[in-house]
Amino acid sequence: MEVIKKGSIESLMVPLRDRLNNVDDLSVDVTNLRFDTKKKSDGGAVENNISCAFDLPDNPMVAICSIDSTLVAYVAGEEYKLYLKYTAGSESPILGPVFFRIEDD
Numbered sequence: 770m771e772v773i774k775k776g777s778i779e780s781l782m783v784p785l786r787d788r789l790n791n792v793d794d795l796s797v798d799v800t801n802l803r804f805d806t807k808k809k810s811d812g813g814a815v816e817n818n819i820s821c822a823f824d825l826p827d828n829p830m831v832a833i834c835s836i837d838s839t840l841v842a843y844v845a846g847e848e849y850k851l852y853l854k855y856t857a858g859s860e861s862p863i864l865g866p867v868f869f870r871i872e873d874d
Contacts, residue, residue, distance in 0.1 A: 771869040775838050775845040782824065783832040783853060783867050794829040795857075802855045804834045809848040809868065815840065821853075838871050845873040 773779045783804075785795060802822065806815040816837070824831040832853055836843075843849070850866035 770848070772872050773836050773838050773869060775843065775871050775873050778835060778837045778839065781834045781836050781851065781867070781869060783834055783851065784828075785830045785832060785853070785864065795855075796823040796825055796829045798857045799823075799855045800857075802832060802853070804832070804854065805852045806836070807850050807852070807866075809850050813842075815842040815849060818854075836869070843871045845871050847871055 771781055773781070803818050803820050805817050805819070807813060808815060819834070821832050821834045823829050824833050834851060834853070836851075848868055848870050850868055852863050852865035853867075854861065854863050
């Protein structure tokens with residue numbers, strides 16, 4: 770599980786995969802890539818509809834999500850869930866959760 774230091778703004782790299790193994794670059798067909806984070810304990814929202822990007826040109830199947838742990842809603846010692854959302858043609862999947870922790874040290 771990834772750990773982010775409280776009071777920092779850090780990138781959380783989220784690898785994506787195609788279950789059919791016929792897509793190796795989501796950045797071509799995906800629009801409106803964004804994420805939400807929620808507390809693992811009670812599902813309470815922390816961040817909503819935050820824009821993110823693909824790790825281009827090296828890793829077009831990895832999303833870079835910038836976590837702003839300076840927000841009061843992020844509490845040290847807590848675990849959080851990240852959900853990726855995007856549009857691809859007529860589909861709008863929600864992927865996740867990806868778990869991470871906020872820590873003081």
